[in-house]
Amino acid sequence: MRRAIAVDGPAGAGKSTVSRLLARRLGLMYVDTGAMYRAVALLATERGIAVDDETALAQLCDTLAFGVSEDGERLLVDGRDLTAALRRREVADLASRVSVQPAVRERLVARQRALAGSGGVVMDGRDIGTVVLPDAALKVFLTASAAERARRRARELRDRGEPVDEAALEAEIAARDARDSSRATAPLRAAADAVVLDTTQLTIAQAVDKLEALARAAGVA
Numbered sequence: 001m002r003r004a005i006a007v008d009g010p011a012g013a014g015k016s017t018v019s020r021l022l023a024r025r026l027g028l029m030y031v032d033t034g035a036m037y038r039a040v041a042l043l044a045t046e047r048g049i050a051v052d053d054e055t056a057l058a059q060l061c062d063t064l065a066f067g068v069s070e071d072g073e074r075l076l077v078d079g080r081d082l083t084a085a086l087r088r089r090e091v092a093d094l095a096s097r098v099s100v101q102p103a104v105r106e107r108l109v110a111r112q113r114a115l116a117g118s119g120g121v122v123m124d125g126r127d128i129g130t131v132v133l134p135d136a137a138l139k140v141f142l143t144a145s146a147a148e149r150a151r152r153r154a155r156e157l158r159d160r161g162e163p164v165d166e167a168a169l170e171a172e173i174a175a176r177d178a179r180d181s182s183r184a185t186a187p188l189r190a191a192a193d194a195v196v197l198d199t200t201q202l203t204i205a206q207a208v209d210k211l212e213a214l215a216r217a218a219g220v221a
Helices: 015-026 034-045 054-063 090-100 102-116 130-131 145-160 166-182 204-217
Strands: 006-008 029-032 067-068 075-077 123-125 138-143 195-198
Touching: 006 015, 006 130, 006 204, 015 029, 015 204, 029 034, 029 067, 029 102, 034 054, 034 075, 034 090, 034 102, 034 123, 034 166, 054 102, 067 102, 090 166, 102 123, 102 195, 123 130, 130 138, 138 204, 145 166, 195 204
Parallel strands: 006 123, 006 138, 029 123, 138 195
Antiparallel strands: 067 075
C-alpha cells in the first residue's frame, strides 16, 4: 500500500502522539488500532462480558461500527467519540488482555484493513507492519526504555489529576510488554523491513521530524 505508514511499538513509546502529528503533517488519515481494542474492553466491561470470554467478545465486535472523525484523527465507535474514557489506566490493561483473544484480533484486523483501504493512512499499533498492513510503504517500530515510558505515562496521568506510583507503573509496563511479546497470536515484534527508532532521548517534535523524513524518502508524502 503506497500511501500506508505502519507504526508499531510497545506501550508508552510515543506511537499515538507521533503518528497523529505525522498524519496531520502529511494530510493522511490517522487510525489508532489500540483504541479499537480499548473500546472493545471498555464496552465489554460495561456489558458484563469477561475479558477472557472469546465467544462473547467476538459477538460484541460484530455489533460495533468503527469509523474516523471528520478531522481524520479520532476513532469513533458507533458514532461516539470515546477518547477520554479509553485513556483510563484500567482500560488500557484490560485491552491488553482482550487483544490476546484470536477471534477478537481476527475481527478487528479486518476492520483496520478496511479503514486503511479508504485512502492514505498512518496506522499505529502492535502488529500493523507484521499482520495488518504487511505491504505498507513504510514500517516503523518505535521503542523507548521501560523507565522512560513509565515517566511519560506518569506525566500523562498526573496531568489528568490521577494519582501515580511510578515504580508500579513501570512494573505494569514491563508485564504488558511480556504479555504482548509472548502471545501466540500476532506477538509484538518489529517487521523484518521496519525502521527501528528509539525515542528515549527524542522530543515529540524530533521523533515526528524523523518519521516525516522517512515517509518522504519512501514516497508516501
